Amino acid sequence: MIILLLNAFANGILYGGVLALLAFGMNLIFGVLNVIHLAYGQCVMVGLYVIYVLTVMLGIPLLLSCLIAIAVSSILGVLIHLLTVRPLLKAQLLNQLIALVGVMIVLENLALAIFGGDFLAIQLIFPVFSVGNVFIKISMLIPFVCSIVTLAFLWLFLNKTYTGLAIRAVVQDTETASLMAINTKRIYLITFVIGGILSGIAAACLAPIYSVHPHFGSAFTLTAFVIVVVGGCGNLVGGFIASFIIGIISQVGGVIFTTEIGELLVYVILMLVILFRPQGLLGVRVKA
């Protein structure tokens, strides 16, 4: 049992790394624009379909397919921003949310119309290696390493460049940021491009682990949303920590009970956080 738990724990950490990447884009977009990108998981789904079409149907090497998928996802991010979010910037927040639900429905049904409802996988077989009694799947390790490297680059970008500094300023106070000569509209667009790139990288990371289907996205939108809330809406470090908590709990819970209970425990955590620490793990409570 202990060995099983250790294995689940290791898997949880690896899974958490991928979740961290997935949630980071949604978290950043929420921080900058105060909008929950409800079609985020669907963007990841588009990335997965792109990878599937390129590798399985057209026989393009996986790595190249992944790069193309990242490019497609960033363009998708720009389109979603320009067509649905920007025209509604001055409208009430609910309108943007509804528009993004619309995007979600459109993307899911497009996928259904083009690819049908089947589960499609790229069928890769990766070896497994062991450290003592803990077995590590290479198919989980590669995405984990990619996620951590991506997040490290993102951290450098946010902390070492003028644009990164501007993004962090807009997160805190949009009006004052504009008084620092920051073009906030441009920052919004850049944020969606980053979100798009991240959803593309997330798709590349998930491709070896999951098979894609038209409703693939909603589970990931929901998981990313849970992480954003648990971490403290818009708090990037909080979201990073929350990803590992969620990853470990769902995997370890899956071993102790069943996989379904493991998934359920994630929402128990969400409810506990909302009840007892509504500002999230690292969030700051805002006075009404």
Add this chain to the structure above:
Amino acid sequence: MLKVEGISASYGKFNVLFEISIEVGQKSTVITIGPNGAGKSTLLKVISGLLKPTSGNITLHGERIDDKEPYQIIELGISVVPEGGRIFSELSVYENLKIGTYVKRARKILNRRILEIFSLFPILQERQKQMAGSLSGGERQMLAIARALMSQPTIIMLDEPSCGLSPLVVKNVFKLVDRIKAEGYSILLVEQNVSRALELADYAYLLESGRVQFSGKREDFVQNPYVKKSYLGM
């Protein structure tokens, strides 16, 4: 240099400013005083582009700016110290100063400029790695002013820099503004602390209910019976 001509502005249907005209010349300190709700802060919002005027025009160095976005107006050489300072409390003191040089012309001078600012405000150098949110009220206002100076603007607008501070700190804030004045910046200062603001002013405007009631050089302004009675308690 900065010319505001016949500006009217409103929040929705609620009119706040009525045909305001003011002018800030080279190296001069202009103050705008008046009671709460007179429209002083709104005037600064209109000049900085946060609120679009319903009529009138604003020019800086002869170029119209009233149809521009805030980021474009700041690029042209205006710096703003917003009400309450509005520093970025989750950025470090250093990062707050760095973002003051976000304007394109100032990025090259960041390293030199930050040393100049540190020599003006040694306490900010000591605290440069701290989160700005951990500063005291007076230090925050100091940081907000320093941030506005980073880009070497031609004109700096301050919105009630003494608001909400203790009397001793207020004294220091006005000393700071006096120092900026001595450095040769043009200043547009909005204040409720009339007597202190007048000590610094070259020219003053009295704003009441969104209209300029009276304006004049400091000497004439302080002699005006209405100003004396209502604002200086004499």
